[in-house]
Amino acid sequence: MAEPGARSIWLIADDYGFSPGVSETIRALLEAGRLSGTGCMTLFDDWSNEAGALSTIGGPFAVGMHLTLTDFPALSTGRTMPDLKRLLGNAEADAIMSEADAQLARFREAFGRDPDFIDGHQHVHFLPPVRQWLIQRFADVPSDKRPWLRGAPTLRAAPALVKAKIVVARLLARNFDAEMRRHGFNVEGPLCGFYDWRRPGAFARALDLFIDKAPNGAVVMCHPGTVDAVLRSRDVFTDARNEERDALASEAFPLRLQSAGLVLKRAAS
Numbered sequence: 001m002a003e004p005g006a007r008s009i010w011l012i013a014d015d016y017g018f019s020p021g022v023s024e025t026i027r028a029l030l031e032a033g034r035l036s037g038t039g040c041m042t043l044f045d046d047w048s049n050e051a052g053a054l055s056t057i058g059g060p061f062a063v064g065m066h067l068t069l070t071d072f073p074a075l076s077t078g079r080t081m082p083d084l085k086r087l088l089g090n091a092e093a094d095a096i097m098s099e100a101d102a103q104l105a106r107f108r109e110a111f112g113r114d115p116d117f118i119d120g121h122q123h124v125h126f127l128p129p130v131r132q133w134l135i136q137r138f139a140d141v142p143s144d145k146r147p148w149l150r151g152a153p154t155l156r157a158a159p160a161l162v163k164a165k166i167v168v169a170r171l172l173a174r175n176f177d178a179e180m181r182r183h184g185f186n187v188e189g190p191l192c193g194f195y196d197w198r199r200p201g202a203f204a205r206a207l208d209l210f211i212d213k214a215p216n217g218a219v220v221m222c223h224p225g226t227v228d229a230v231l232r233s234r235d236v237f238t239d240a241r242n243e244e245r246d247a248l249a250s251e252a253f254p255l256r257l258q259s260a261g262l263v264l265k266r267a268a269s
Contacts (some may be wrong), residue, residue, distance in 0.1 A: 008263045009210075010036045010188060010219040012150075014066055014121070016054065017041040018234065022225035023050045025245050029224060030061050034248045036264045037062030039119050042106040043075045051110035062267040064117035064147065065107050067100055069124045072234070075102035084122045088172075093129035100133045114141075116267055117188070119150035119221075126152075126173040135183045143184040150219050151177045151189025157213035159206050162194040169194075193221035197240035204247050211260045224248055 013026045016038040029035045040051070042065065054063065070084050076098040081087070107115055118134065119125050125134075138146045152173035153166050169191075177187045192214045195206035210220050225231060225241035232238055247253060257263065 006261055006263050007216045008265050009192075009214050009217065010062075010265045012036055012062070012064070012117075012119075012219055012221055013038040014119075014221050014223050015039070015041055015225070016066070017044055017047050017050045019225070019228050019230035020046070020050075021228035021231055022241065023053065025224050025226045025241075027054060027057055029245070029248055030059060031057050032249065033059070033264075034253060035061060035222075037064060037116065037267060039064045039066030039117070040107060040115075041066050041068050041121065042103045042110070043068055043072060047106060048110065055111065060266040060268075062116040063111065064119060065104060065115040066119055066121050067103060067125055067130065068121040069096060069099060069127075069130075070122055074099050075106065084124075087124070087127075091127055091129050093132065096127070096129040097133045097136075100130060101137070104137070114145075115147045117150065118147045119219075123169050123172055125149065126169075126176050131176065131179060134180065134185065138185075143186070146185055148186040148188050149180055150191055150221075151187040152191060153194070154190035154192060154215065154218070156190070156215055157192045157210050157218070159195050159202070159209060161196045161199075166194050188217065189219050190215060191221065192218045197223075197237055200239075201243070203240060203243045207247055208256075211256055211262055214262075217265075222248065 013035050015022055016026050017023055017040050026038050030038065070081050070087055072081060074081050124130060153169045155163060155166055158166055180187050192210055196202050214220055222244055223237060223241055224244040226245060227238045227242055
């Protein structure tokens with residue numbers, strides 16, 4: 001049990017539903033109590049199977065929606081969505097809102113409720129049309145019943161090699177926290193978890209930094225998985241997911257949290 005006043009963070013695994021190996025790994029880590037929750041990608045054909053498997057495990061973890069607006073066939077149209085650069089250059093509000101509605105409907109169909117939280121693949125939840133969608137879609141929902149939102153990134157607890165990337169994400173998130181709180185949302189954060197996943201062994205070093213330096217209440221994103229053919233067909237972020245899995249599943253991880261006086265936040269029961 002956490003000591004009163006202990007520093008705590010959300011440790012959230014992105015990309016549940018991305019591939020069988022990613023989803024199975026996240027479920028195992030949730031069952032072991034190594035994560036605070038996971039964000040779900042609901043747009044792939046095998047979503048219903050992965051949602052069903054997640055529903056069979058219990059625990060005080062958060063299950064959110066990882067809104068995805070880039071690179072993959074849209075639920076709403078079947079057409080491949082643009083890459084992030086093209087999306088930022090031509091963010092069509094109606095198309096974005098329709099796709100967000102479709103992905104939310106799939107989450108609700110699977111779990112019979114709204115997500116515990118909403119964030120975005122490649123941070124797309126910071127985009128102005130998504131902000132407007134959130135405000136409109138949850139306008140009639142009491143503030144304490146709404147999904148919480150992942151807030152803007154911080155440069156604290158950031159490895160030096162990724163600070164430029166964080167600055168770009170911070171620009172995308174400009175005024176997000178204040179705007180969404182003004183409209184009655186709970187915004188959790190700041191966001192940590194950036195690291196250079198292209199460098200072998202980088203996650204273990206970054207994890208030590210997150211554990212020691214992440215601000216109280218931070219949301220630390222992670223991307224554990226087991227690489228499979230489906231993942232390789234969908235993403236370039238592959239082998240580092242195995243490294244994240246091994247670090248978070250290790251016997252050393254909970255001991256490291258304890259030594260730093262850090263506890264993982266849990267979803268309300």
